């Protein structure tokens with residue numbers, strides 16, 4: 329296997345064919361991929377047989393806004409102002425500055441933000457998401473101070489954290505995941521339900537361990553890398569185009585957000601611009617030269633190749649194994665895939681794999697027929713729904729689980745929140761479409 333200069337020891341690179349139409353022009357012979365740390369390397373083998381390695385996740389498996397509050401009390405304290413329950417901000421609009429994990433060109437005033445997750449500065453959309461949830465927490469604190477002037481900082485912080493996480497969970501299921509897999513699929517799986525009852529639901533199972541499925545985080549959910557657009561459009565309140573930014577020019581360097589009205593324009597642009605469709609064609613920037621400014625490598629990466637290799641790294645099942653597990657018929661030949669993948673896309677797989685059983689999940693999952701209103705194919709829906717069910721069932725703190733501590737009125741308030749209302753509240757934006765995840769047409 330080829331080694332690039334500076335390749336870390338824990339790398340398992342992907343060799344690039346010498347006739348690759350793109351990389352061969354630049355003499356790139358391999359795409360670097362760094363192996364995930366496992367329990368074996370860290371010596372955490374107490375609970376498992378010595379020979380068994382499991383990948384270690386640096387974040388929590390719960391949908392608990394750990395990207396906003398970080399994963400430990402100590403780290404979270406570093407993000408708090410300790411005044412009126414608020415998280416630290418600058419001018420009540422942006423996050424505190426940190427240069428950690430940041431790639432700032434020499435002799436500039438550029439900067440990164442201090443966030444609850446080291447990836448918070450990775451790309452501008454993600455950074456805007458970080459900012460929004462910090463500001464929404466602080467908006468809650470202002471309301472709490474008005475309503476409960478006798479509450480101290482700690483009480484306000486904890487109550488607003490709980491409210492913020494609940495709002496985020498509600499929006500994630502009601503608007504984001506339902507857009508990805510379709511509202512009916514969520515409803516049929518009892519992940520969403522009509523509001524005839526204001527009560528919580530007794531879904532919590534104390535015997536269920538809260539873990540992210542490897543097939544979810546290293547397979548199905550990465551299928552959405554296909555929707556990335558490398559040209560980030562900006563728009564004003566009337567959704568008139570205000571120029572664009574290039575994704576790769578601002579990775580690990582979000583300072584541009586504070587220049588002029590970039591934050592608002594980019595936010596409105598994100599809710600105006602249509603994402604790519606899941607399918608065999610990725611934005612070329614994502615599969616040719618996705619540059620991370622902090623990467624030790626001279627050349628950028630191919631995210632889809634990276635995802636396929638990550639699936640192998642984590643030992644997730646082959647495409648045929650996963651489709652069977654999801655209840656689709658056993659596939660013994662390429663033709664057996666025709667129930668979920670078009671003939672045209674099966675030809676692509678045939679040209680790459682000798683046997684149908686060799687097909688990597690990530691490679692085939694993006695080629696499945698998308699069934700509207702879902703944005704992804706059938707096995708991807710299957711894995712996402714399984715993960716969503718576990719996220720609710722295994723989380724003692726899930727917002728509408730009847731173990732939780734919201735009153736009926738508080739739950740009704742949370743159900744009245746939408747992504748649009750959050751954006752309007754903290755994004756310095758006056759007009760948003762009611763269904764934020766359904767882009768409106770831009771005025772050109």
Ligand code: HEM
Nearest residue numbers: 450451453544545546549550552553556575631634635638
């Ligand atoms: C500009 C947009 C994005 C960029 C540049 C990006 C890039 C990346 C990179 C570099 C990784 C780590 C790859 C590895 O080493 O294995 C990753 C992981 C991941 N990405 Fe993205 N991504 C983007 C958007 C998205 C979107 C829209 C989704 C889904 C809605 C998504 C879902 C994931 C998931 C689930 C992981 C695995 C996380 C983990 O296991 O820790 N990404 N992404």
